[in-house]
Amino acid sequence: MRISELSQRTGVPVPTIKYYLREGLLPPGTSRGRTQADYGDDHVRRLRLIRTLIEVGGLAIADVQAVVAAVDDETLSLHGAFGVAHDAITPRHGLGDDGERAAAHAVIDELVDGVGWQVRHQSQSREMLADALVMLSRSDLARSADDLRAVAEEAQVRARADLAAVPTDIARSEAVEYVVIGTLAGEAMANALRRMAQEHESGLRFEPPPGNLTAGRP
């Protein structure tokens, strides 16, 4: 298909597609004469991955490049590519001073040892967890490794199901896309539902006007 059709099918404007081509995020199409190129389903899929990373993951172009490079680097195992993608989409704020972060990482190390997980020391998910622990600790809601253990074990059950659901008969780029979308959309879905449920429970608990409970939505 031509670039105009690629734009139509993906909803990404032609100038944006040209920008991604220049930045190397999108591989060039098959040349058809001097000024035209032909694009295929791979381009549609790649554009979808790029838009997901930018719009939902909030990634900068440099981080998108890192993910795309990992997808295209066949010397990297699928596990390695997932790690690069995960790191790129994991928010970290570096909350706390050296002492606070060291305390948080001590809790995390103890937890990881306790449950026997293989998680890289430089994994950004450790930094994300450290941010949460610093925040809780500052609000006098500090969590120990023991406190986290039940949540961790529950997380592992879900993670096993998450990974089992990754199709194995698809291209590597699709598998990475699947993991990125599964993580971002899965978490957004679960978090949004929890917030909606919190709103409902908050209404019941902190504003219980008896007559309204059976009435329509406010």
Next chain:
Amino acid sequence: MRISELSQRTGVPVPTIKYYLREGLLPPGTSRGRTQADYGDDHVRRLRLIRTLIEVGGLAIADVQAVVAAVDDETLSLHGAFGVAHDAITPRHGLGDDGERAAAHAVIDELVDGVGWQVRHQSQSREMLADALVMLSRSDLARSADDLRAVAEEAQVRARADLAAVPTDIARSEAVEYVVIGTLAGEAMANALRRMAQEHESGLRFEPPPGNLTAGRP
């Protein structure tokens, strides 16, 4: 305490504190002469809430102002104040065209009706969920209201526990802070643990070097 001690106790630089005072995010201290003012524990708590909203919630000053105003507005119920705070910290990207969003909202309405939740139509958590549904739908992973029901029921169990844990013997500003930190830190903690567990499971599944499984962390 003086502004210098307030800065020391909270880690927020004096010029930043003065900026918050000018913007009305922080109430003025008790005047002690022409150029000095006295600050108390309320200021420490308020600064903590502001920093959490900015650093972890990623909020702009205008959104922080909305939350702070809701905390201070005694005509608003606690449930109402929670709603303002929740809306401010809820990410929404407005993914999808009109048709895609209408389809997502139809699924959400059906779900909310089915589980009998009271969730405002304008609640930002609905928009957050719509983003996730649009994303999944674009990746051929569309979810129906029936698909969501089990996740929603699980979310409700957690939400009930979340709300039951909100202390009722504290100031309203502390209750709002508690909900904000509980939501942000609680989700970050759960999401980070799930990502760490996914990394572990991904290693087992997609890069199983038998000798390494019992060895130390890589």
